[in-house]
Amino acid sequence: MSKHFLFKVLSISLLLVFVQGCTTVKAWEKGYLSKPEMAFAPDPMEQKIMDHTYFAKEASSSGSAVSGGGCGCN
Amino acid sequence: MKSSNKVCLALTSAALTLPGMVSERAHAQAVPEKTKVGYRYTSYQEGDQPANTLAAGAAERFNIDVHQFSVVAPVSSNVAVNVSAITETLSGASPWFIQAGPDGEAQVVMSGATIEENRDELNVGASIYEESTQQNFGLSYSKENDYESVGASMSSSLWMNENNTTLDWGLSASSDTIRPTQDAAVDPGRVAEEDKNRLTLFGGFSQVITKTTVVGANVSFANYEGFLSDPYKLVMINGAPGRDSRPDKRRQWAVDVKLRNYQPKIHSALHFDYRFYRDNWAITSHTITSGIYTDLWSWKLSGRLRYYSQVGASFYRDFYIAPRADGFYSSDYRLSGYAATSLRLGVSKKIAMFELFTNYEYYNSFDGSNPALVDFAMVTAGLDLNF
Amino acid sequence: MKRLALVCFLLCSGVSAWAVDLGSVAPNAPLKELAGTEPGKLSGIADYKGNLVYLDFWASWCGPCRQSLPIMNKIREQYAEYGFEVVAVNVDENLDDALGFLEQYPVSYPVLLDPEGKMPAMYDVQGMPTAYLIDRKGVIIYKHEGFKKSDEAKIEAMIKENL
Numbered sequence: 085m086s087k088h089f090l091f092k093v094l095s096i097s098l099l100l101v102f103v104q105g106c107t108t109v110k111a112w113e114k115g116y117l118s119k120p121e122m123a124f125a126p127d128p129m130e131q132k133i134m135d136h137t138y139f140a141k142e143a144s145s146s147g148s149a150v151s152g153g154g155c156g157c158n
Numbered sequence: 159m160k161s162s163n164k165v166c167l168a169l170t171s172a173a174l175t176l177p178g179m180v181s182e183r184a185h186a187q188a189v190p191e192k193t194k195v196g197y198r199y200t201s202y203q204e205g206d207q208p209a210n211t212l213a214a215g216a217a218e219r220f221n222i223d224v225h226q227f228s229v230v231a232p233v234s235s236n237v238a239v240n241v242s243a244i245t246e247t248l249s250g251a252s253p254w255f256i257q258a259g260p261d262g263e264a265q266v267v268m269s270g271a272t273i274e275e276n277r278d279e280l281n282v283g284a285s286i287y288e289e290s291t292q293q294n295f296g297l298s299y300s301k302e303n304d305y306e307s308v309g310a311s312m313s314s315s316l317w318m319n320e321n322n323t324t325l326d327w328g329l330s331a332s333s334d335t336i337r338p339t340q341d342a343a344v345d346p347g348r349v350a351e352e353d354k355n356r357l358t359l360f361g362g363f364s365q366v367i368t369k370t371t372v373v374g375a376n377v378s379f380a381n382y383e384g385f386l387s388d389p390y391k392l393v394m395i396n397g398a399p400g401r402d403s404r405p406d407k408r409r410q411w412a413v414d415v416k417l418r419n420y421q422p423k424i425h426s427a428l429h430f431d432y433r434f435y436r437d438n439w440a441i442t443s444h445t446i447t448s449g450i451y452t453d454l455w456s457w458k459l460s461g462r463l464r465y466y467s468q469v470g471a472s473f474y475r476d477f478y479i480a481p482r483a484d485g486f487y488s489s490d491y492r493l494s495g496y497a498a499t500s501l502r503l504g505v506s507k508k509i510a511m512f513e514l515f516t517n518y519e520y521y522n523s524f525d526g527s528n529p530a531l532v533d534f535a536m537v538t539a540g541l542d543l544n545f
Numbered sequence: 546m547k548r549l550a551l552v553c554f555l556l557c558s559g560v561s562a563w564a565v566d567l568g569s570v571a572p573n574a575p576l577k578e579l580a581g582t583e584p585g586k587l588s589g590i591a592d593y594k595g596n597l598v599y600l601d602f603w604a605s606w607c608g609p610c611r612q613s614l615p616i617m618n619k620i621r622e623q624y625a626e627y628g629f630e631v632v633a634v635n636v637d638e639n640l641d642d643a644l645g646f647l648e649q650y651p652v653s654y655p656v657l658l659d660p661e662g663k664m665p666a667m668y669d670v671q672g673m674p675t676a677y678l679i680d681r682k683g684v685i686i687y688k689h690e691g692f693k694k695s696d697e698a699k700i701e702a703m704i705k706e707n708l
Contacts, residue, residue, distance in 0.1 A: 089413075089434070107367075107368070108319060108320050108322055109320075109322055109366045109368065109369050110320065110662065110665065110666065110670070111320065111321070111665070111670050111671055111672050111673050111675075112602065112604065112636040112662045112665040112670055112673060113369045113636075113662060114321075114366075114369070114606075114673070115369075115604060115605075115606045115636075115637065115638060115642075116369055116370045116420040116422065117366060117369065117370070117372055117420070118606050118607075119420065119427065119453070119606070121426075121427040121451035121452075121453065121458065121460075122372065122418045122420055122427045123418075124364070124374055124416055124418065126451060126460075127515070128228075129196050129198050129226055129228055129242075129540070129542075130198070130504075130515070130517060130538065132226070132242075132244075133198065133200055133224060133226060133536075133538065134502075134519075136244075137202065137534075137536065138466075141492065141521075141532060141534075142443070142466060142468065142492060142498075143437075143441045143443065143468055143471070143492050143493055144410070144412070144435035144437070144441060144443040144445075144468060188609070188691060191608055191609060191612065191693070235693060235695065320671065321672070
């Protein structure tokens with residue numbers, strides 16, 4: 085069931101990419117997108133400590149797992 | 159099609175923070191113009207174990223003081239290096255095992271003595287910027303009293319479609335050794351030394367939709383092999399103590415979807431993230447995060463709500479009535495079914511070459527049978543310097 | 546359905562409508578002048594024909610522009626007497642952002658306002674900042690994308706060569 089769900093999410097996302105390829109935002113129109121608060125991780129140091137904390141306190145981290153598995157989580 | 163495309167500032171990428179790397183990838187394609195030095199101090203405090211579910215042991219849970227340092231510097235026209243270090247001091251008691259109380263309800267026995275431990279971590283890496291690509295390499299090392307880890311990572315990003323589409327992919331691996339602190343009086347038979355290895359792969363993309371909207375999606379897979387149990391924890395099997403004993407293999411998958419949308423009238427960026435996770439221990443989880451980041455002259459304010467829920471591992475029980483055929487046992491609340499919400503608030507201000515930060519987060523777990531579910535508060539203060 | 550999407554993607558991502566290249570005549574559009582000879586009036590790069598013109602597309606959100614504007618201001622002051630001019634076209638959607646930036650990094654050369662992006666569209670600008678060197682006959686002879694401090698020498702050399 086998970087593989088099917090994953091596949092669905094991926095296909096829809098990829099389709100979005102292809103369709104949106106037709107409405108290109110130009111280089112001089114990227115003022116808003118270039119604001120630091122529009123980044124996926126506006127503050128990398130903050131992101132790291134949050135990921136580290138959630139990794140130590142919850143069961144589920146993979147792509148966001150921090151380096152150095154030791155987490156002082158015992 | 160013209161391939162020349164040096165973009166000024168951020169076009170974001172889908173890659174999440176990869177093990178051993180600083181995710182500076184948000185400002186990519188052009189080498190950073192300035193060197194950035196950052197420092198953060200975080201104080202993390204868990205709430206005491208409530209008396210009504212505390213069978214024995216100390217009520218005070220973890221307090222952690224964390225110092226983070228980071229330097230990102232351009233070293234040539236297309237290469238930047240990064241070095242980051244974390245040092246933390248941890249003290250407090252943790253859940254040792256869960257037992258059935260007088261009325262059959264679950265109670266936690268905490269570890270008796272409060273421990274004090276240090277953990278240090280060092281990451282170094284480099285990023286190479288070309289016409290429409292970026293390559294990142296990183297090495298990491300961490301050490302604490304009973305744990306040591308070495309890791310490496312690499313990832314790539316590719317920009318296309320006038321920098322409106324980004325593809326990212328990468329992998330990382332680490333090799334860990336655990337040498338648990340021995341305590342023959344309280345718990346003889348604890349393992350002396352064990353290893354574990356991890357391999358993570360990810361792939362993702364980001365796509366600009368309009369001048370004010372960008373979306374991203376990412377898929378990741380991690381494989382763990384080796385000693386994955388908690389050597390300090392016990393379980394109760396029909397009233398008699400046994401060891402926390404987890405499978406020696408674990409495979410994890412996660413899908414992340416992110417949206418960023420800017421609302422000019424309120425000078426704010428709206429964030430929405432969703433993550434779905436599943437592993438072969440039968441744990442599944444959903445994480446929903448939404449946030450607002452507002453810019454008011456030189457002040458930046460942010461607020462973020464996170465909802466997390468997980469279904470427990472197939473072999474998890476608060477306590478066991480009978481032994482299991484597969485021999486797997488764990489009463490660690492982190493493998494149980496529960497939900498948690500957290501609220502995070504942040505303020506930052508730019509003053510000349512500095513940017514000052516402060517954050518507060520309150521995290522609250524609920525809706526689970528394990529009495530040792532944790533609540534915590536985290537306060538961070540720090541600064542960045544660009545020169 | 547997937548094939549249609551693929552074709553659409555290939556069509557939409559690969560095509561560049563205008564090919565304004567080295568050797569072509571520099572396109573012009575009338576824009577409001579913020580600073581320069583007559584602030585508020587409409588002007589364009591055509592008004593500077595006969596000079597060697599450095600046409601610089603910039604914005605307040607453009608990091609490298611914090612270095613390029615002061616450096617170009619310095620170069621312009623050095624060579625203005627020989628018939629060299631810098632014409633800066635600002636593409637900020639909010640005038641206040643542009644004004645704020647110029648307060649921090651003031652320049653003495655003309656700044657034209659193009660919030661709708663008419664000029665960069667005519668030049669099919671691919672990245673910010675981008676600058677074009679236009680000779681006295683109005684022909685584009687050099688394009689410079691991005692900006693690093695180390696670019697100063699190269700740009701100055703191109704200008705001296707064509708004065």
